[in-house]
Amino acid sequence: MAITYEWSFPNFECDSSNAVKTIHWRYTGSETISDTTYTASMYGSCTGSDMNFDDMTKDNAISCVLENTDQTVENMQTSLSAQIEDQKAPATVSKTKEF
Numbered sequence: 001m002a003i004t005y006e007w008s009f010p011n012f013e014c015d016s017s018n019a020v021k022t023i024h025w026r027y028t029g030s031e032t033i034s035d036t037t038y039t040a041s042m043y044g045s046c047t048g049s050d051m052n053f054d055d056m057t058k059d060n061a062i063s064c065v066l067e068n069t070d071q072t073v074e075n076m077q078t079s080l081s082a083q084i085e086d087q088k089a090p091a092t093v094s095k096t097k098e099f
Helices: 058-067 073-088
Strands: 004-014 020-033 036-047
Touching (some): 004 058, 004 073, 036 058
Antiparallel strands (some): 004 020, 020 036
């Protein structure tokens, strides 16, 4: 199955005139194989667009994030995909031992 990607915006900081000053975002990739779901995410915040909060759409928020970071959606997806691949085939395994 392919990785699905999803944007979420848990918080917007606005000034007294309701203009968006800061956007807090998260971009998540997930893939389910059999009964196991692998998930990776990246998050951050960026300067808002000064758009009125009531008029802000998901597409506006995504555009603002991409304009204010040095990332592209393709770069972000590549990074998340690599994190998921690492989860499916880890280079190291953590072990414990009782003495």
